[in-house]
Amino acid sequence: MLMTGDQYIESLRKLKTRVYLFGEKIDNWVDHPMIRPSINCVAVTYDLAHEPQYQDLMTAESELIGERVNRFGHIHKDTEDLKKKVKMQRLLGQKTASCFQRCVGMDAFNAEFSTTYEMDKKYGTEYHKRFVEFLKQVQKEDWTVDGAMTDPKGDRGLSPSQQRDPDLFLRVTERRPDGIVVRGAKAHQTGCINSHWHLIMPTISMKEEDKDYAVSFACPSDVEGLYMIYGRQSCDTRKLEKGADIDLGNRQFGGQEALVVFDDVFIPNEYVFMDGETEFAGVLVERFAGYHRQSYGGCKVGVGDVIIGASALIADYNGVSKASHIKDKLIEMTHLNETLYCCGLACSTEGYPTEAGNYQIDMLLANVCKLNVTRLPYDIVHLAEEIAGGIMVTMPSEQDFRSKMVVGRSGETIGDIVNKYLAGSPLATTENRMRVLRFLENICLGASAVGYRTESLHGAGSPQAQRIMIARQGNIESKKQLAKDIAGIKE
Ligand code: SF4
């Protein structure tokens, strides 16, 4: 069943998910003004699946249940699927100008699918069978699933079992005949509160002594012992201001991260997909990270499209769109943005089948993709801010713009004064000029900067993680040989 956005939102109301924000428990988190934009964002992934012109991108035929499913629950069966995934993410970035969150689940499904298969082959376990059963459920119910990897990690110089506090990496604290008990946390989890289920993976490669930390499982969001503490964003309390609209920049959509705490949660065996197979922890991490690094060549490009559009608009509204340096900057932004898209498509085109039969992206190219994403969006934002001008961060508030308080010599209100002095080209009203400036502020350094700027740097792994993968995949030795052959070096 393909849910609509409204059905998705209603389905969240049935969950008893425990959410804390500003030191308080939030019972109606679905309608909370700071949380709702992130829910609206995920709702778009449901609504677009019903629009005929997007069906090819947004849905796919599931071989597991023999029905058309939302692509966010799909197992990639060829390189076409991998490319469509990136295109779908670009589309959603364009429609929301935010992180729409649902990709972490999709990327986790595909990494689990191949890794559990290989674990079973080696150990005769039944993880793959369990995982496929879980996935069928996800596809039938059209659930959003939070793929959770990143542990708090404590002292970064120490392995999980060496930490002073053993809970700093999520671990198994008890094994029972019918399941396991887990304790720990997952930090900055994208789209965790508004997910129906969570799919937990280990965060790094593990050694034998870290056995209890090599664990993967699924659980519902409202399972006993699980709670989440909402992560705040820059300027987030603007969403609590009465009647806030212009000052939000993006009133409808936003991303979401939280600290997810597992306070001794029982997981029945049927939802355990790894327990102690330490040598597969690294495999699962690399595959998930690879898929998510591919993802950034789609989602960030879609958001980049909106930023370029907003920059061109503010140039019009400022009356400078004919200046040659403005045209150059827009060309540069487009070049940077499309470079990221090239990388997203390239690692998809070069994808290959796994033993389990699903498709994995090219690891080297996916890591190159993400390393570019750690840089180019900063250049794009830099150019956007340059085109926008300083008024983007010094402008009076929406309340001033709407104020009826008389302050002027001839009876002008604060609103009249703001309207007069913030006017630009006759092409735009002051209000529209303010709207596009606030949008750029939001995406460059406000609440949405989490999803575009800092997430570009640290999401799907910080740049050093990509460098390590590039070093591993770069094959310098064979390149040395190429040079030797041509330079006539015989050793
Ligand atoms: Fe999806 Fe991009 Fe958000 Fe990751 S950062 S969940 S790929 S939108």
Ligand code: FE
């Ligand atoms: Fe992300």
